[in-house]
Amino acid sequence: MERVRINVNEIDHEVEVEPWMTLNFVLREKLALTGTKKGCDTGGCGACTVLLDGRAVYSCMTYAMKAEGRRVTTIEGLTGDGNLDRIQTAYAEHYALQCGYCTPGFIMSTKALFDANPDPLEEEIKEALVGNLCRCTGYAKILEATLSMKQKRKGRT
Amino acid sequence: MSEFSPKHYFRPETASEASQTLARYKDRSIVIGGGTVIYELAQRGLLSDVEALVDLTRLSLDQVKDGEKFLSIGANVSLSYLQESAALREGRLACIGDALKEIRPIQVKNLATVGGAVSSCIPFFDLPVALASVGANVELNGPHAVRSVPILEFQRDFLQPDLREGEFVSAVLIPRQMASRASAFSKFALTGDDWATVNCACSLEIAKGIIREARIVFGAIASKPLLAERCGAALMNRRAEAAAIPKAIETLDGELGEPISDHRASSSYRKRVAKLLLQTTLERAFERGGG
Numbered sequence A: 001m002e003r004v005r006i007n008v009n010e011i012d013h014e015v016e017v018e019p020w021m022t023l024n025f026v027l028r029e030k031l032a033l034t035g036t037k038k039g040c041d042t043g044g045c046g047a048c049t050v051l052l053d054g055r056a057v058y059s060c061m062t063y064a065m066k067a068e069g070r071r072v073t074t075i076e077g078l079t080g081d082g083n084l085d086r087i088q089t090a091y092a093e094h095y096a097l098q099c100g101y102c103t104p105g106f107i108m109s110t111k112a113l114f115d116a117n118p119d120p121l122e123e124e125i126k127e128a129l130v131g132n133l134c135r136c137t138g139y140a141k142i143l144e145a146t147l148s149m150k151q152k153r154k155g156r157t
Numbered sequence B: 001m002s003e004f005s006p007k008h009y010f011r012p013e014t015a016s017e018a019s020q021t022l023a024r025y026k027d028r029s030i031v032i033g034g035g036t037v038i039y040e041l042a043q044r045g046l047l048s049d050v051e052a053l054v055d056l057t058r059l060s061l062d063q064v065k066d067g068e069k070f071l072s073i074g075a076n077v078s079l080s081y082l083q084e085s086a087a088l089r090e091g092r093l094a095c096i097g098d099a100l101k102e103i104r105p106i107q108v109k110n111l112a113t114v115g116g117a118v119s120s121c122i123p124f125f126d127l128p129v130a131l132a133s134v135g136a137n138v139e140l141n142g143p144h145a146v147r148s149v150p151i152l153e154f155q156r157d158f159l160q161p162d163l164r165e166g167e168f169v170s171a172v173l174i175p176r177q178m179a180s181r182a183s184a185f186s187k188f189a190l191t192g193d194d195w196a197t198v199n200c201a202c203s204l205e206i207a208k209g210i211i212r213e214a215r216i217v218f219g220a221i222a223s224k225p226l227l228a229e230r231c232g233a234a235l236m237n238r239r240a241e242a243a244a245i246p247k248a249i250e251t252l253d254g255e256l257g258e259p260i261s262d263h264r265a266s267s268s269y270r271k272r273v274a275k276l277l278l279q280t281t282l283e284r285a286f287e288r289g290g291g
């Protein structure tokens, strides 16, 4: 067991971590941040996606030790001021979810994309979301919601 | 017990400390890059004897350096960092850029390291095949010396890197002259983010439209990337254009032997795909090389 410092959603945490513990385990079981889901647990469904220093990673296969001294952003970090952020708003407006289990993962992948590239092409959006599976929506609404963010930006500029 | 339960997690500050730690724990220690393969092997109960994980993050192996003789890619460089690196811009080492594009999803590419991609020795991976086509070497840091081994020798067999006691991969080195070659990589997979059913990379030395040397490598055919030497020889001194391709394809019947047969594809299917991929890969390289 080692005490490890991890910054989650702008707050520094010190957590006791074993080398085999994953970031998903630490977030959900030690920090009670259950917005991050666990689906397949083998890398593929994307429900566990969080940002590590701003980049999308699967928390189910990220060892928690790898997050030492780094910045983690989870879905809970998007609503710091109590309001939905613009990706969440777009999902709600476009009904881009049904059961919602995949949604936090999709939103985190989308955040990583838009933070790095505010005006992505449709192909770039699809590429960024390849690692997220949804078994309900059929993806059309998700893509619509994501494209709408891009169009809104365009409308303003 | 088949649980993965390492007790120690080391973050050595120097290369010699890393080697000493690995030497101390011998087979009971492994280096952790991004941990993505380690996670999968652990899930399958294959790493139950591991007591120590050695994380090389503090060794500054996270740079891509353009040296006089080699392009040196640090072992801890992530696959997405490499994909964005200036060393691959303007069509340089295009086969590596092609391979990185084909590795999905981004969530894995952000974690996975170059050291992990080559040390895993899993024959369905994309990057090692592209690296082998440009004659890459693997730089190994040991307790007493640093040595450099061609990637096709380093990958001895399935899950078997040539790592001696206390050794770790510090970098992958690509000879500078390879940067000017026309090269390409292609992959056939059953879905957008699956491992390769077959993949293929080539690098060609072309002078005045004539192929002077060709390195053709296939992945997912044998237990490690396969250098198709007869295929390369069939291209020598031919004009870099479509007419040169059929002779190269003919060599594959013999040279590919009996490809792997598994749940993804039968042996004979893989051979057919390999021929089609060779065609695509060469055409793409010819286009790039101005052939």
Ligand SMILES: Cc1cc2nc3c(=O)[nH]c(=O)nc-3n(C[C@H](O)[C@H](O)[C@H](O)COP(=O)(O)OP(=O)(O)OC[C@H]3O[C@@H](n4cnc5c(N)ncnc54)[C@H](O)[C@@H]3O)c2cc1C
Binding pocket: A042, A043, A044, B030, B031, B032, B033, B034, B035, B036, B037, B038, B039, B056, B075, B102, B103, B104, B105, B108, B111, B112, B113, B114, B115, B116, B117, B118, B119, B120, B124, B125, B126, B127, B163, B167, B168, B169, B170, B193, B194, B195, B196
């Ligand atoms: C969902 C998913 C999809 C994938 N899709 C693709 C794909 O499309 N194409 C593709 O090519 N690959 C694909 N991969 C595989 C991916 O390329 C590997 O998981 C990755 O390259 C491994 O890198 P790592 O740093 O995470 O390795 P790790 O898991 O950290 O290490 C792997 C092995 O290498 C050893 N090792 C690591 N670094 C060193 C070092 N510096 N010195 C000595 N030994 C070392 C470890 O001890 C371990 O045995 C996929 C993986 C997943 C999980």
Ligand code: FES
Binding pocket: A037, A038, A039, A040, A041, A042, A043, A044, A045, A046, A047, A048, A049, A058, A059, A060, A061
């Ligand atoms: S739970 Fe991590 S990818 Fe499915």
Ligand code: FES
Binding pocket: A096, A097, A098, A099, A100, A101, A102, A103, A133, A134, A135, A136, A137
């Ligand atoms: S909304 Fe149910 S899995 Fe996507």
